[in-house]
Amino acid sequence: MKCAICNTDAQAVCKFCGRAVCGECASQREYRSGAAPKYFTQTAKSAIIVSNAIWCRQCHVETA
Incomplete structure (x- = not known):
């Protein structure tokens, strides 16, 4: 590849x-x-966060 x-x-x-x-x-x-x-819903967390995910810098990522 x-x-x-x-x-x-x-x-x-x-x-x-x-x-x-x-x-x-x-x-x-x-x-x-x-x-x-x-089991995360009991602690009021609604998402899993990965701080160092690979990003190509070509796609446009929108944050909410």
Whole structure:
């Protein structure tokens, strides 16, 4: 698989859009899942947050 940006060998996949990216083109961004396991609802948490998800920097991520 090749990087969608620079066409070198890819090392990861963007969590937001699915593009393959190499280590040079990849970035990190916070990712919030829309669902939480049943036991999280008892502690008032509605999402799981990953602070260093792979992001290609090409897709536009909207935050709410």
